Each structure stands twice: as C-alpha cells, then as structure tokens.
Amino acid sequence: ENVLTQSPGTLSLSPGERVTLSCRASQSVAKNYLAWYQQHPGQAPRLLVDDAYTRATGIPDRFSGSGSGTDFTLTISRLEPEDFAVYYCGQFATAPITFGQGTRLEIK
C-alpha cells in the first residue's frame, strides 16, 4: 500500500502567519489523486483540496495545494483563527486508499 508521511507532526504558529504542510508518499500517486482535509475536534474531516491543487467548493483561496509524484504540499497563506486544526492528506489513486497521520496546527 502507498504509505503517506506528513510533516511536521505539530506546528505552533500565530494568526496571520504563512504555513506549508508536507505529505510524502512511498510510491508515486497516479494522476496526482492526492487530497487534503481539515478536521476540527469532534467534527468530520472537510475536503479542502482535491487532485493535488484543485480547491473544493467554498474553500477560501488562502488554501493552496501543489506537488506531484511523491511530494505534495498544502500552503495556507495567512492563518485565520479557524484554521487551527488537524490536517490530513489522502491518496485516492490506488486501493487501499491511505491517509497520512496528520499535522496538528496549534495557536502559539
């Protein structure tokens, strides 16, 4: 299976800062079928970015995805208070679908 590794595990940042999250796959993700999710405590994950760089409906443009092959990133250009959450990447190219272990964004 395609193992996804996210880094860092936890980030402590302040509102207004820019952040880049990393997701590395053990095998190339075909057709860049890589998605990013945001999850707040007690809630379901919310799809942010699909196909590596396509923002989902209603997602603010401060969120941007990039990358290809085995290396992908999610950038939040200017952190808002509601952005502090856990972020997961997931590959949807080959079964079994797999997710990274998550990156937690904390308020500094």
Next chain:
Amino acid sequence: QVQLHESGPGLLKPSETLSLICSVSGDSITSYYLIWIRQPPGRGLEWIGFVQSSGNSNYNPSLKSRVTMSVDTSKNQFSLRLTSVTAADTAVYFCATGTGWTAESWGQGTLLTVSS
C-alpha cells in the same frame, strides 16, 4: 449539497456484528461512490472501503474478511456490516460520498465502542 447521516448501535460486545446505515439526502446515491472511513479515538483516518449501486465494491485488505457493504437505492441508503468486532474496532465511523474515489461529502460520524 449532499447530506449524510450515520446510524448505529453505539456499543457492542466483542465478537458481535456491527451494522451501520448511512442515510443520504440531497441527491441520488446512484451517482456516487459510497464510502466508509473510520477513526479510532485520538488517531488518524482508516479507509474501510466503498460500494456503488451497481454492486461494484472495494474493501481494505486489512478488513476484507469481515466487511460487507450494501446499497438500498429505494431508501437512498447504504450500509456497512463488520463481523466479529474487537476492541480494536472502537472508532468513529464516517460515511462519505464521492464522484470519484475521493471522499467529498461526509456524515458527522457515529462512535462505536466495543467493550464487554
């Protein structure tokens, strides 16, 4: 916008069988991949599998021997059956839909606790 809602028992004893239903509103489930994902408390996401109204399905090999997914188009619902549960199956179970394999719309999740 598709809306999903999971329903299930909440608590099971080891060796029992889990049955979850996902009720979908806002669109016909025949248009989607119907997906189940779970999340153990304090941990990450695990894909269980998907089913389509055509009967096409794909399950996680780690759970395949215990999982069955089915679809009821007349009720716009789909379901998950997981046999022989253990404490390791304790998790929040999410149903989701996608136009492809990506889980796009999610239910709020239902917690299953397995305990004697």
